[in-house]
Amino acid sequence: xxxxxxxxxxxxxxxxxxxxxxCAQDMNHNSMYWYRQDPxxxxxxIYYSASEGTTxxxxxxxxxxxxxxxxxxxxxxxxxxxxxxxSVYFCASSEAKHPSPTYxxxxxxxxxxxxx
Amino acid sequence: QQQVKQSPQSxxxxxxxxxxxxxxxxxxxxxxxxxxxxxxxxxxxxxxxIRPDVSEKKEGRFTISFNKSAKQFSLHIMxxxxxxxxxxxxxxxxxxxxGKSTFGDGTTLTVKP
Numbered sequence: 001x002x003x004x005x006x007x008x009x010x011x012x013x014x015x016x017x018x019x020x021x022x023c024a025q026d027m028n029h030n031s032m033y034w035y036r037q038d039p040x041x042x043x044x045x046i047y048y049s050a051s052e053g054t055t056x057x058x059x060x061x062x063x064x065x066x067x068x069x070x071x072x073x074x075x076x077x078x079x080x081x082x083x084x085x086x087s088v089y090f091c092a093s094s095e096a097k098h099p100s101p102t103y104x105x106x107x108x109x110x111x112x113x114x115x116x
Numbered sequence: 117q118q119q120v121k122q123s124p125q126s127x128x129x130x131x132x133x134x135x136x137x138x139x140x141x142x143x144x145x146x147x148x149x150x151x152x153x154x155x156x157x158x159x160x161x162x163x164x165x166i167r168p169d170v171s172e173k174k175e176g177r178f179t180i181s182f183n184k185s186a187k188q189f190s191l192h193i194m195x196x197x198x199x200x201x202x203x204x205x206x207x208x209x210x211x212x213x214x215g216k217s218t219f220g221d222g223t224t225l226t227v228k229p
Contacts (some may be wrong), residue, residue, distance in 0.1 A: 042220055
């Protein structure tokens with residue numbers, strides 16, 4: 001099992017360029033998430049998908065779009081990159097475990113994005 | 117308004133000592149409180165989690181203490197080791213969106229040998 005995989009690992013963009021961050025999971029989880037991590041600010045939720053075919057905004061969705069391509073894949077698109085989007089982006093997936101439900105999120109290794 | 121406040125921002129502990137990280141939350145609807153551990157260059161990984169129907173949960177050297185009335189919970193790392201040096205995040209979430217966590221800002225723990 002690879003768990004959660006993300007591509008690319010590193011990316012440098014110029015202001016105004018677009019790109020798509022790819023995420024895939026092989027754990028058959030229904031829920032998937034995109035977070036950004038900035039120094040001293042923890043992880044902030046950008047978008048999430050509770051199940052295939054559904055997506056919803058998180059805390060900081062502006063400037064991003066997502067696609068839940070199928071149960072395995074959840075992509076994040078920056079249409080016109082800005083320096084404020086320089087960050088580390090993490091994809092995660094989760095599934096409730098019964099009994100006494102727990103909701104462990106499994107994180108990918110991250111994509112380090114710099115926008116100049 | 118930050119829903120989960122974590123302190124301290126950084127912590128230095130001697131090997132064998134006890135590391136304590138605290139979190140406070142605002143939303144009384146939260147009912148799941150995980151702690152994540154993150155090593156440099158890696159994604160966070162679940163360390164231990166608690167639900168509000170218990171006041172303490174222990175797994176090896178790691179213990180969560182939970183105070184529902186004070187809306188606070190803390191992570192205690194007993195016999196801290198250099199290999200515990202990492203960033204720790206508390207988080208909180210609620211049913212039915214339990215996988216959609218709100219994270220604290222993180223604590224960077226350094227355990228000196």
